[in-house]
Amino acid sequence: MVKVVFSPKWFWGKDIFIDAIALLVLLSIAIFATRYYRIKKSRNYLYLALSFYLIALSFFSKILINFTIYYQVLHTQIVGSIEYTQVILKSSEILAASGLFLYRLFTLLGFFVLYSIYEKQSKANVILMIYFIVISIFFSKEEYYVFYLTSFILLGVISNRYYQNYRKNKKKTSGMLAASFSVIALSQLFFMFVNFTKHFYVAGEVIQLIGYIILLVAFVTVLKHGREKNKG
Amino acid sequence: MEGKRTRVDIIGDMLSSIVSKGGQIKPTHLMYKSNMSHGQMKTYIDDLVQKDLVKKVKKGNFDYVIITDKGHGLLQKLREMKEFENAFGL
Numbered sequence: 001m002v003k004v005v006f007s008p009k010w011f012w013g014k015d016i017f018i019d020a021i022a023l024l025v026l027l028s029i030a031i032f033a034t035r036y037y038r039i040k041k042s043r044n045y046l047y048l049a050l051s052f053y054l055i056a057l058s059f060f061s062k063i064l065i066n067f068t069i070y071y072q073v074l075h076t077q078i079v080g081s082i083e084y085t086q087v088i089l090k091s092s093e094i095l096a097a098s099g100l101f102l103y104r105l106f107t108l109l110g111f112f113v114l115y116s117i118y119e120k121q122s123k124a125n126v127i128l129m130i131y132f133i134v135i136s137i138f139f140s141k142e143e144y145y146v147f148y149l150t151s152f153i154l155l156g157v158i159s160n161r162y163y164q165n166y167r168k169n170k171k172k173t174s175g176m177l178a179a180s181f182s183v184i185a186l187s188q189l190f191f192m193f194v195n196f197t198k199h200f201y202v203a204g205e206v207i208q209l210i211g212y213i214i215l216l217v218a219f220v221t222v223l224k225h226g227r228e229k230n231k232g
Numbered sequence: 233m234e235g236k237r238t239r240v241d242i243i244g245d246m247l248s249s250i251v252s253k254g255g256q257i258k259p260t261h262l263m264y265k266s267n268m269s270h271g272q273m274k275t276y277i278d279d280l281v282q283k284d285l286v287k288k289v290k291k292g293n294f295d296y297v298i299i300t301d302k303g304h305g306l307l308q309k310l311r312e313m314k315e316f317e318n319a320f321g322l
Contacts, residue, residue: 225311
């Protein structure tokens with residue numbers, strides 16, 4: 001059976017709220033990157049928008065899975081029929097397994113597209129990476145931490161890239177961006193250990209929220225600076 | 233400036249030059265400030281006028297290029313983009 005629910009019951013709903021915030025932050029950046037792409041027609045903007053849309057889509061899948069499961073479990077508890085509960089859980093398990101697959105696929109593809117902006121990939125590399133991503137998702141079905149380990153590595157490389165950019169231009173927003181991705185990478189480490197105790201899931205979600213809030217602040221600062229300069 | 237300027241970079245430089253002169257500038261000054269040839273500038277100004285980003289007006293014996301509200305709006309977007317590019321290292 002695929003492990004789908006990682007959250008302790010008292011945290012149900014709160015994790016959906018945290019993921020919804022991440023989704024909104026990612027969508028805002030993706031929408032702006034799309035707008036900028038329309039003006040400049042630069043591929044980097046296109047890939048940046050694509051990567052953020054993919055990661056946003058992954059959060060959307062996760063929210064949908066969690067919402068469906070939490071709602072159905074709570075609903076069946078209220079109804080209380082054993083037969084009804086079994087039917088519902090069986091159908092929700094199929095939905096959750098496919099949703100989880102999409103969540104993991106979109107997440108890793110999104111991070112890979114983001115990474116590819118900075119490290120140009122040959123076609124062969126892209127095929128290889130997609131193969132490894134799919135393999136790691138299949139392994140994650142049995143050993144869920146493989147997914148978090150893969151995303152931790154991808155996020156680590158991306159964070160390092162943003163840190164190098166910060167060292168080069170010394171801009172506050174670049175530093176915030178490096179910090180946000182580092183914090184999000186750190187959250188993946190916590191998710192890796194949810195089998196020991198579900199409190200790791202709560203810690204991972206909270207750390208992830210901090211990461212996305214830093215990302216939001218960095219994004220708002222970028223827009224604010226752009227507007228301030230225009231007044232001068 | 234690093235590398236070759238794109239069309240969008242040139243338009244950004246032109247609009248910035250106009251704003252730095254208080255919103256209006258003589259074509260010759262614009263040419264020097266935006267680092268362009270005469271022919272290049274003429275083509276760009278015609279394009280910007282057509283897109284309602286700048287206006288050409290005559291004041292006394294001199295021609296002036298004036299930035300419009302739409303031009304201000306585009307310049308703001310371009311500056312946001314520049315900040316965005318720097319932050320993300322694009």
